[in-house]
Amino acid sequence: MLLASLDRRLATAIRLAGLVLVAISISSGSHHPGISGRALVVSILFAGASLSWLVWTARPDNDQGLTVELYVMASAGGVLVAATPQSAASVFVFVAVIGAGLRAEASGAAPVLIAGTLGLAISTLMYSGNGIALLAYALGFALSMLAASNARQRRLRVEQAELLLAQTQRSHEEQLRAARLEESTRIAREIHDVLAHTLAGLTIQLEATSTLLEQGAARDSILARVHRAHELAREGLRETRRAVGALRGDPASFPVPVPAGIEALVAEYRSSSDAGAELTIDGDGARLSGPTGEAVLRVVQEALTNARKHAPGAEVNVAVHAGRDPGDEVVLVVDDRTSPGSAPPDAAGLASTGGGYGLRGMRERAELLGGTLSAGSVEGGWRVELRLPGTEREAAR
Numbered sequence: 001m002l003l004a005s006l007d008r009r010l011a012t013a014i015r016l017a018g019l020v021l022v023a024i025s026i027s028s029g030s031h032h033p034g035i036s037g038r039a040l041v042v043s044i045l046f047a048g049a050s051l052s053w054l055v056w057t058a059r060p061d062n063d064q065g066l067t068v069e070l071y072v073m074a075s076a077g078g079v080l081v082a083a084t085p086q087s088a089a090s091v092f093v094f095v096a097v098i099g100a101g102l103r104a105e106a107s108g109a110a111p112v113l114i115a116g117t118l119g120l121a122i123s124t125l126m127y128s129g130n131g132i133a134l135l136a137y138a139l140g141f142a143l144s145m146l147a148a149s150n151a152r153q154r155r156l157r158v159e160q161a162e163l164l165l166a167q168t169q170r171s172h173e174e175q176l177r178a179a180r181l182e183e184s185t186r187i188a189r190e191i192h193d194v195l196a197h198t199l200a201g202l203t204i205q206l207e208a209t210s211t212l213l214e215q216g217a218a219r220d221s222i223l224a225r226v227h228r229a230h231e232l233a234r235e236g237l238r239e240t241r242r243a244v245g246a247l248r249g250d251p252a253s254f255p256v257p258v259p260a261g262i263e264a265l266v267a268e269y270r271s272s273s274d275a276g277a278e279l280t281i282d283g284d285g286a287r288l289s290g291p292t293g294e295a296v297l298r299v300v301q302e303a304l305t306n307a308r309k310h311a312p313g314a315e316v317n318v319a320v321h322a323g324r325d326p327g328d329e330v331v332l333v334v335d336d337r338t339s340p341g342s343a344p345p346d347a348a349g350l351a352s353t354g355g356g357y358g359l360r361g362m363r364e365r366a367e368l369l370g371g372t373l374s375a376g377s378v379e380g381g382w383r384v385e386l387r388l389p390g391t392e393r394e395a396a397r
């Protein structure tokens with residue numbers, strides 16, 4: 001059993017040295033190997049046991065279970081115990097039953113034990129008739145096999161524990177990786193929501209200011225655009241602080257009520273785009289709070305930003321249906337009345353910004369709350385529709 005933990009070459013050397021010592025013990029005994037009578041029996045049995053020992057030495061951990069060499073070594077060694085008394089022939093049986101115990105459970109290794117004990121019983125009847133010695137050897141063989149089988153069970157339990165530990169560590173690493181990815185996605189979504197909205201508005205104001213300068217417009221008109229750009233920059237800073245607060249888990253990161261926030265976004269769209277914008281909010285406004293309210297606000301923000309980018313000057317209609325009962329869906333519909341394909345050529349630079357992450361972020365927000373988001377062209381324009389489940393449906397998920 002101890003040899004299994006040693007280097008393979010060292011263990012092989014020790015096994016071969018053990019065979020040499022047993023051979024010396026048998027050769028120097030009173031009934032040593034010979035060519036006639038009892039000596040011939042000893043020679044044949046010793047040759048068979050030694051050959052089995054060499055096979056076992058070459059493959060001590062055979063994954064095929066109980067192989068022939070173990071049976072031969074046990075039975076031949078059992079006969080040699082009484083045929084060559086006062087020798088170390090019993091080592092053959094001990095090695096065989098221990099090897100069997102290390103390869104199989106006690107019930108599976110029992111046939112090797114029986115073969116060795118039966119060989120010993122036959123030789124005892126033939127040569128010595130010492131029943132006490134037979135009983136003592138049989139008990140020793142059985143205890144050795146049980147000890148080896150128990151050692152095998154302990155080794156298997158250790159291997160299973162190590163495997164379970166490795167699987168647990170891999171699972172923990174996967175959970176950490178998924179958590180990091182989820183957090184990175186959330187940060188990217190918050191950054192996009194702030195920057196895309198603010199920078200789109202700034203770009204529109206700067207392009208309008210540039211156009212006014214080229215046309216030689218009045219100083220007051222140009223200053224109005226510049227002041228509006230400054231206001232957008234300040235609003236962007238405020239939104240950035242709110243986003244940082246949300247990432248840090250600050251409950252006050254959205255101090256403005258969601259309906260008021262939506263009204264401010266629509267009003268900003270009217271002033272910055274010089275286009276019409278209608279807003280309808282019905283139902284229980286108290287339901288537009290928490291994660292649901294944040295999702296609605298961000299989707300309105302992104303939809304209006306996309307309208308500025310892809311359909312400058314388009315009139316928009318924002319409708320929020322908050323519902324009244326806990327089971328009612330919260331529905332948001334944002335329509336613009338100009339097809340995205342009809343954007344003027346000078347909007348190409350603005351439309352190419354963003355990388356398409358806005359639509360993905362809106363869908364992610366909806367899916368996190370068990371809802372859906374659809375966006376696509378409709379007759380006369382473009383529609384974004386967000387549907388979030390009511391509290392009863394959300395609890396049933």
